[in-house]
Amino acid sequence: MPESPAPAAARPTPSAPAELSAEDGKLVILARGARGRVGAVEGAAVRDQDGRTYAAASVSLPSLTLTALQLAVASAVAAGATRLEAAVVVTEASTLDGAGHAAVRDLAADAPIHLAAPDGTVLGTVVE
Incomplete structure (x- = not known):
């Protein structure tokens, strides 16, 4: 019997934008840079438990x-991260994948996972 495809993951909707700390603001800059360098649909950045950042x-x-x-x-985990403190996604979408x-x-x-527009404006934050 053929396997049925896995259901698509839910697309969490961000709540009102949270006030960003300086560290989370840096994640927005890194995510925008990663997206812009290659003209990708999305850019993202995360900060691990030691304050190290990873952008993709x-x-x-x-x-x-x-x-x-x-x-x-995946980059954070490959470098030894065991916990994340925050994440940012820069995209034109209105929801988080x-x-x-x-x-x-x-x-x-x-x-917190902050969703930001390509210009860096934070559109909302997912905390669950």
């Missing part, structure tokens, strides 16, 4: 597709 852009290849947030989380959200939640149940 979305990847879309015939054999591999990753959201920017998935790649940023479910796969990126799940990747962050694998390392932090309560880390």
